[in-house]
Amino acid sequence: MRRGSWPELVGTKVSAVLQLKNVHKAFAGVPALAGVDAALMDNSYVSLLGPSGSGKTTLLRVIAGFEQPDGGEILFAGRRIDGVPPHERGIGFVFQNFALFPHLSVAQNIAFGLENRAVAPVTDAKAVAARVRDMIGLVGLTGLEDRAVTQISGGQKQRVALARTLVTEPSMVLLDEPLGALDANLRTRMRGELRTIRERCGVTFLHVTGSESEALAMGDTVLVLDRGRIAQATDAGTLYSRPASADVARFLNxxxxxxxxxxxxxxxxxxxxxxxxxxxxxxxxxxxxxxxxxxxxxxxxxxxxxxxxxxxxxxxxxxxxxxxxxxxxxxxxxxxxxxxxxxxxxxxxxxxxxxxxxxxxxxxxxxxxx
Amino acid sequence: MTMAATSHDTPVETAAPSTRRQPDRTYWLLAPGVLWMLLFLVAPILMMVYVSFWTQTTFKIEPTLTLKSWITFFSSDTYLGALWTTVRIWLIVLVSTLLVGYPAALFVGLFVKNKTLSTALLVLCVIPFWTSFLIRVLAWRPMLGKEGAINMILMKLGIVTQPIEVLLFSELSVIIGMTQIYCVFMVGPIAFMLGRIDPSVIEAAQDLGASFWRIFRTIILPLSMPGVVVGAIFVSVMVLGEFATSAALSGRKVNLLGNIIVTQVGSLKWAFAAVAGVVLTILMGAVVAALLRVVDLRKEL
Missing domain, CATH: 2.40.50.140 (Nucleic acid-binding proteins)
Known part of the structure; x- marks a missing residue:
């Protein structure tokens, strides 16, 4: 299903949830993003593959709003969002090191966004508890609600980080090397879990990774970032058998x-x-x-x-x-x-x-x- | 002081039997410290408690046990007044160091991204300690005095017509002076705790839609609490034992327990001095114990 649905989506630009047009960003004169153009389809799993230093984390931070682009346009659900602060973008961000709130329990971490967001916070404690409970069930953390986040395993932390973002119902989730901090065994298992969770929620995931096997296994679409530009954007099968340039072929290893x-x-x-x-x-x-x-x-x-x-x-x-x-x-x-x-x-x-x-x-x- | 004494006692008691059972030579590393503390901290404190029950006459002191000094202390308005002044000034200085210190710590620890720069800024906070206490006192007087800099500027600007006399030789001047000296002890621990907050945790809270004020209240403040408590302990222990600042800046109008002790020792009233000392030690112990209950430091640090 995932591979098959891709060709039909290519033509239908209307379903693009995120569009990047000629996005530029430089740090102290060194270009990190040198004109990124991309369109991400709604309800899909997109992986962003790039070697270290290719600008993938910068691109993710620009999309999330933690960095401002020097030039270009970012359109999210048809609306220009460059210049909009992170919390008004409706884009969730899962950090590489999870960035859980160390003083809060699993349930409190997940409830944080609902209770504390500036726009439409959920003030009814029962409504918060119900949504947190549903989300804990969805990511498979039932039974750990009251655990401190310092007392759970890496895979569980990953789930808390994801649940904390998903509960706020973002239209898109950015994952910065989400499996990088996990050991190899768990990484393989979480790949499947991430895909399943995404399918249940129906939002677009943009998964940044430096591992070609992870990018190929996860993405409905794989974007290859090279020296601040998108070198290729296609499905995993095409990417593997028909890389667009020698550089892309080199990343595929x-x-x-x-x-x-x-x-x-x-x-x-x-x-x-x-x-x-x-x-x-x-x-x-x-x-x-x-x-x-x-x-x-x-x-x-x-x-x-x-x-x-x-x-x-x-x-x-x-x-x-x-x-x-x-x-x-x-x-x-x-x-x-x-x-x-x-x-x-x-x-x-x-x-x-x-x-x-x-x-x-x-x-x-x-x-x-x- | 009481806290320090008890926390030194416990490892000794548990260490001694196990040394005999399994000859673990590493415990000998504790010996100099334990010996030093027993001789020069625990013994003097016990001695002080003992002396507070001695009989004091005008010219001499005898080791005959009596409650007289204690009764005099708790029935005298002067001593109880000094106790109350000590508590009041301690609370005001604690709050003012927190109000002045926290924003500074927030800037240094959280908003200065460059670690070298934030260390440099913390070192700047310590600069007042490069001058001696005497020089600071000398500097405060022309600043706060009746014809001092502050009054002159206020009068030139037409904000006041009469010089504000309460600025010097009053409780206010003692509070201003103490806040200035002890503020850095509040800034340091708080900035340290704030510096340990992972910036991505704050970004995560931003991404989840929280405004800065919310993030401060729900994330930054709770995570910096251990720093606040450690800073508060530093400030409390030092302010409660203070006597020099009030002597120099209050013109003998403000009497703290520390000043009482100095005067009593000066006039060789050892028993009274010991009573005030025991009261002060108990007060400090209670304050430190109460502050430690606010945050479980063992868990947080």
Missing amino acids: CYNIFSGAVSGDVFESPVGRLALGGVRQASGRPAYAIRYDRVAIRPRDAAAAGDEVRIEASFVASEYSGAAINSFFTLDDGRVFEVETHLSHAAPEAFEEKARYALVWKREDALVFV
Whole structure:
């Protein structure tokens, strides 16, 4: 459902809950956001992927209202909100470190927004208690209402932070690396929980993360932020198989990338001429990318078929990760080339260290940026 | 003082048996401190209590136990008046240091984002201590006096026609002086607690729709309470034991318990001085105990 509904939404701009138009922000002359354009669909899970320093936290803080943009427009539900103070925006913010009120209990933390907001506070204690109880049930914290927030686990704190925001019924929730402070096990479980909670509430979540696997797993739409600009905005499947540029491909952490130039139907790379056959994408900077799992490792004397590209490299080491094994090779120019072999149909092969092997892939599997 | 004595006693009692059972040498680290406190804090306090029951005559004091000094103290208007003045001035100074100190602490601890700058500002608060007490007293007199700076400015501006005489050698001048000296002891602990508040907690409250005043009341003030209590303890203990400021600025019009003790010791009335000392110690202990009940410091710090 989530993947399928995306293409229809692309055309219908009316359902965009948040629109960013050429948003700029610089700190002491250093640009953090250099013209961000994006439109976030209503009732969807959007992940914002960016390496550290790409401006993702700045973008989130600008949307929330904690920072003022230097230029550009932010439209939220059709209304311009740049200049509007945070508490009048109707946008919830979940902090990376949760930022719970340390002196209040779980229930008091969740009730805070309802009781204390400047606009339409809920003064009826019973109404507050009822809504807090519902929210505690929704995020699965029943039984912990009176616990101090200093006495609950990381995952529970995460839920309190989310519940505290959701109870105020924001039209959109911004999550700043919400899983970053949790251990790996819990992170995987909270991914599913966050999606379920979002579906129940029907609001848009904008989830900022530096982890490509998290961004791909969570988002109906994934925005890739690079050097203060949105480099790509698409669904996870498209992003993974068709990154818009070599930089985006690099963030995905699953592509071997060569720089060089296209001349005719070969790509002149530092490791030799690579025959072209696949799609060429305009991106401004020429590069050649081949996914780790599209490469086959063959003995050095094996010949390549007509539609294949072959390079040679020496084996360094391999890393076993359960369902797959990642092998690392050094190319002639000294760079590392990674190959991912799925183990579902084959036992792991043993390679000899420092021995040379042929690395082979189909021409049309490569992505060529021109 | 009482509090300090009891809190030093407890670890000694619990430490001694366990030293024998399991030879944990780390307890020896306590020995110099415990010895020092027993000799120079606990013993003198016990001695003071003992002396307060001695028999005092005009020229000598005898170790014959009597309640006479205590009865004299509690039936004399002078002594009870001094007790009341002490309590009154303590309360006023406590409130005024809080009123002057809290906003300053709020600025230094919360609104100055740069940690180096906020430390520098706190150091600035301590600058008055670079001058000696005598110099400060000398400075207050030309400031507050009948022909002092404040009166001259007010008269030049036409706000008053007669110089305000109550500014110097009155209870007001004592309060002004004490607030100035002790304010920094209020600012420090509060600024420290405010500095520990995670800025994102305040942003979270903003994001949830609370106005600044609400955030102050529901988040900032409760989280800074341990600082207020520690500051209040510092100020209380120092103001309750004060005698120098009132001697220098009140022109002997304001008599605090501290002044009574100084006078009695000066005229060798050791038993009276001891009674006043015991009363003062009990008062301080009660004040500190009451302040500690406001906030559970062990939990908060």
